[in-house]
Amino acid sequence: MGVIWAVGFCFLLVGGGVEVEASHDESLPREQPYRTAYHFQPPNNWMNGITAHPFLGPMFYKGVYHLFYQYNPYAAVWGNISWAHSISYDLVDWIHLEPAINPSEPFDINGCWSGSTTFLHGGNPAILYTGADLKYRQFQNLVVPKNVSDPLLKEWVKSPLNPLLTPIDGIDPNNFRDPTTAWRGPDEVWRVIIGSMINGQGMALLYRSKDFVRWTRSKNPLHSSTKTGMWECPDFYPVSINSKNGVDSSARRKFTKHVLKASFNSSDHYILGDYTPKRDRYLVDTDFMDNGLDLRYDYGKFYASKTFYDGAKKRRILWGWVTESDSESDDIRKGWSGLQAIPRSIQLSSTGRQLVLWPIEELEKLRTQHVSFNDKELKGGSVFEVSGISAAQADVEVSFDLPNLDEAESIDPNSVDPQQLCSQKEASVRSTLGPFAGYESNSFYRSSLREGLDKTTYGAFVYLDHRDDKISLRSLIDHSIIESFGGDGRACITARVYPKVANDREAHLYMFNNGTRSVRISSLNAWSMKRAQIYSLRRRRKSPITYK
Numbered sequence: 001m002g003v004i005w006a007v008g009f010c011f012l013l014v015g016g017g018v019e020v021e022a023s024h025d026e027s028l029p030r031e032q033p034y035r036t037a038y039h040f041q042p043p044n045n046w047m048n049g050i051t052a053h054p055f056l057g058p059m060f061y062k063g064v065y066h067l068f069y070q071y072n073p074y075a076a077v078w079g080n081i082s083w084a085h086s087i088s089y090d091l092v093d094w095i096h097l098e099p100a101i102n103p104s105e106p107f108d109i110n111g112c113w114s115g116s117t118t119f120l121h122g123g124n125p126a127i128l129y130t131g132a133d134l135k136y137r138q139f140q141n142l143v144v145p146k147n148v149s150d151p152l153l154k155e156w157v158k159s160p161l162n163p164l165l166t167p168i169d170g171i172d173p174n175n176f177r178d179p180t181t182a183w184r185g186p187d188e189v190w191r192v193i194i195g196s197m198i199n200g201q202g203m204a205l206l207y208r209s210k211d212f213v214r215w216t217r218s219k220n221p222l223h224s225s226t227k228t229g230m231w232e233c234p235d236f237y238p239v240s241i242n243s244k245n246g247v248d249s250s251a252r253r254k255f256t257k258h259v260l261k262a263s264f265n266s267s268d269h270y271i272l273g274d275y276t277p278k279r280d281r282y283l284v285d286t287d288f289m290d291n292g293l294d295l296r297y298d299y300g301k302f303y304a305s306k307t308f309y310d311g312a313k314k315r316r317i318l319w320g321w322v323t324e325s326d327s328e329s330d331d332i333r334k335g336w337s338g339l340q341a342i343p344r345s346i347q348l349s350s351t352g353r354q355l356v357l358w359p360i361e362e363l364e365k366l367r368t369q370h371v372s373f374n375d376k377e378l379k380g381g382s383v384f385e386v387s388g389i390s391a392a393q394a395d396v397e398v399s400f401d402l403p404n405l406d407e408a409e410s411i412d413p414n415s416v417d418p419q420q421l422c423s424q425k426e427a428s429v430r431s432t433l434g435p436f437a438g439y440e441s442n443s444f445y446r447s448s449l450r451e452g453l454d455k456t457t458y459g460a461f462v463y464l465d466h467r468d469d470k471i472s473l474r475s476l477i478d479h480s481i482i483e484s485f486g487g488d489g490r491a492c493i494t495a496r497v498y499p500k501v502a503n504d505r506e507a508h509l510y511m512f513n514n515g516t517r518s519v520r521i522s523s524l525n526a527w528s529m530k531r532a533q534i535y536s537l538r539r540r541r542k543s544p545i546t547y548k
């Protein structure tokens with residue numbers, strides 16, 4: 001694996017040998033070195049964006065989490081999109097159920113695309129989703145559970161009034177999708193936003209309804225931005241200013257900021273602002289892509305994410321979709337494409353200027369063999385192996401003493417693109433340490449990687465405070481994915497890696513310092529991770545595509 005700090009730190013996962021075995025069988029090829037062990041993946045085939053919501057109302061089994069996601073039941077490529085459905089009691093172990101919504105009507109025959117769940121009066125859930133017709137024109141539709149007494153909510157029925165929202169009055173029919181969870185104002189009126197682009201400008205169209213069925217478009221969008229294109233999967237929710245707890249979308253609380261997230265240009269960007277339901281005014285602190293300040297959930301591979309409020313644990317949780325970096329023919333051979341990042345809890349940082357993201361605490365139940373040490377100096381140019389754990393399935397937390405910040409050269413974040421900075425190879429750039437530390441992943445696998453992969457190098461700034469005397473990095477490694485959380489979750493980078501070997505015995509974890517100055521590791525804790533338990537109650541489908 002490869003995560004490097006601007007001071008020159010890196011983990012590296014190396015090995016050599018096994019390739020994916022080809023199979024003509026309908027089931028997955030037996031040799032699956034890149035399949036993850038504790039991330040959420042469908043049993044096979046294509047997945048993309050998430051449409052998640054837990055059902056915690058008293059009418060349902062308490063604590064059952066439901067996950068809906070975009071899924072092709074027939075192949076490992078995009079197409080025939082339906083809403084697959086899985087359930088969990090802890091967001092770690094999962095049971096796959098039959099898909100909840102399938103294309104069937106003229107307004108969704110080309111796919112049941114992204115949408116969101118909302119709890120209506122009395123706690124019954126309802127889903128708004130985007131359907132695509134034969135010309136890929138987009139409509140918003142409603143489905144409700146067939147039997148609200150069924151705790152697994154296995155069956156869903158489409159409203160006879162569908163489609164509820166159609167692309168009229170200047171809306172581009174091909175850019176009208178992904179309704180959010182709706183929220184209710186003090187006037188008891190529901191609001192929902194939908195991603196769109198009008199005259200080349202990305203925006204969140206706002207609709208209002210008293211009964212969740214008849215919707216009226218607001219004259220003004222909730223927000224729009226000239227520096228962006230089409231907004232996919234918008235999300236809009238409150239975060240608490242003075243508490244670590246999450247806040248429900250319809251809650252009326254004084255001390256909150258509102259987050260607006262939009263997916264564009266392959267990343268999930270967000271802004272912070274103040275929202276007043278009265279005229280649905282959203283006053284932003286900074287706008288998308290303003291002054292070089294580009295806030296993102298993750299600076300690596302992470303897209304079409306969604307949050308939900310988990311009432312049982314009073315927290316807000318983020319799901320994000322992570323694509324493959326290999327080719328479509330690799331995906332067809334593997335029999336699958338796409339997975340979910342580990343769910344992350346979301347809070348406003350203590351400065352109030354950004355969000356902090358952290359893997360849900362439930363994940364820690366998978367930790368097993370543990371190694372740790374404190375206070376180790378790593379000289380410039382040195383390397384050592386962290387042994388005693390399984391490097392292919394690991395959770396690694398390391399914290400570094402920060403050298404004297406006054407001696408460091410400072411970087412102006414408005415004039416430097418961290419991704420570009422991290423792509424440069426010169427040691428002079430590498431040893432730069434500003435009031436910001438950058439980190440980099442992926443490029444250091446190259447020697448041990450297969451050819452023909454997307455090898456983008458990612459970078460991000462971690463904003464440090466003068467009080468900070470340490471900087472931390474946590475990395476979740478799971479065969480072909482590495483999720484890294486820098487500065488206690490202030491900057492995250494997710495990367496896909498396909499080392500030639502990613503099995504337990506042959507993978508190794510190294511730490512090395514490629515800089516010239518020595519660096520002190522104040523502490524390191526690393527664990528092997530157990531496999532999550534994932535079962536399927538789905539019927540086997542005859543696939544129209546055979547794997548070659």
Ligand SMILES: *[C@@H]1O[C@H](CO)[C@@H](O)[C@H](O)[C@H]1NC(C)=O
Pocket residue numbers: 072074075077078079080544
């Ligand atoms: C969609 O499903 C049909 C069968 O219903 C199949 O013929 C077609 O190949 C599928 N397309 C994709 C991209 O999976």
Ligand SMILES: *[C@@H]1O[C@H](CO)[C@@H](O)[C@H](O)[C@H]1NC(C)=O
Pocket residue numbers: 147148149150151
């Ligand atoms: C609804 O679900 C409940 C609980 O599973 C079940 O007892 C009941 O028979 C179901 N009702 C119908 C009409 O299927």
Ligand SMILES: *[C@@H]1O[C@H](CO)[C@@H](O)[C@H](O)[C@H]1NC(C)=O
Pocket residue numbers: 227265419
């Ligand atoms: C999209 O992202 C790439 C890579 O980060 C960047 O170079 C490009 O300027 C971005 N485009 C827009 C329109 O923001």
Ligand SMILES: *[C@@H]1O[C@H](CO)[C@@H](O)[C@H](O)[C@H]1NC(C)=O
Pocket residue numbers: 010381382383444512513514
């Ligand atoms: C950093 O050091 C490691 C171990 O010595 C080496 O394998 C790697 O290639 C170096 N990376 C760079 C960018 O110099």
